Amino acid sequence: MRGVAALALLLANVHLGRPCEKVEKVLVCLKIPSYFDPGCSSLLMLLKNVGEVNSSVFHSDSLASIDSLTINNANITRIAESGFGSFPHLATVTLTGNMLSQVNADWFGNPAVLRELNVADNRIEGVTEFALNGLTNLTKLKLNKNRIQTIHPSSFRSQSALAEVDLSENRLTWVPPQIFTSLGSLGSIRLDGNPWNCSCAHKDFVASVKGL
Structure with missing residues (x-):
């Protein structure tokens, strides 16, 4: 109900020229404002045709309290280095249904x-090194639901806390057998929906997947 109420209030205020609406600790925006209300913990951006998110788009001290960011189906094509640099406490990020060609910790x-x-x-x-x-x-x-064909053998070397990974519905035919060895906390992994090559030439990979 909180999400429904937030959207209802937001849409009601659009006619008044307000780009965002704050409901409790959630800030919901229909466009990127010139000023972000401070004191929120979650930011939901309902945007269209964003293109590139450069380092100035979310440049605001008011975003320091945000720990959850959602920007879905906004046609984001690229996120520049430090594009989310104004979110020092960002713990959860959801960017589904966009047009990103890479993922980057930068x-x-x-x-x-x-x-x-x-x-x-x-x-x-x-997924690069x-x-x-x-x-x-x-x-x-x-x-999941990307076009991933390759994953570097060292891609997950610093993710010892990673417990859940979803790589389903990509274009993977094979991955290096050692790729998941550093994931000591792994409890769930999805690999279904990929066109796997299970020939004898890749028996080490098949054995590694069965051992997960």
Whole structure:
């Protein structure tokens, strides 16, 4: 009900020219305002055709209290380095249904704080060696419904706290057998919906997946 109430109040105020509405600790915005109300813990952006998020879009001291950010279906194509640098306490980020081609820890001003990252249903084609570098306390990562074909063997080397990974519905045919060895806290992993190559040439990979 809180989400419904927030949206209702927001839409009611659109006619008054107000881009955002604060409901308790949640700030809901239909467009990027020139000023963000301080004291909120969650920010929900209902945007369209955003394109690139550069380092100045969310430049505001009022965002220091935000620990949850959601920007879904906004046609975000790229996030610049420190694009979310004004969120020092950001623990949960949801960016589903956008057009991102990569995931990068450099988006965040304080990457070690992040606990959950959801970039499902984007256009990510690979996870590079340093893509998640610095996200040392990440516990949940959703990369499903992308176009991922390759994952570097060291992609998860600093994610010892990662407990849940979703790589389903991508374009993976094979991943290095050692890729998940550093994930000592792993409790759940989804790999379904990929066109896996289970031939004898990849028997080490098949054995590693069965051992998860």
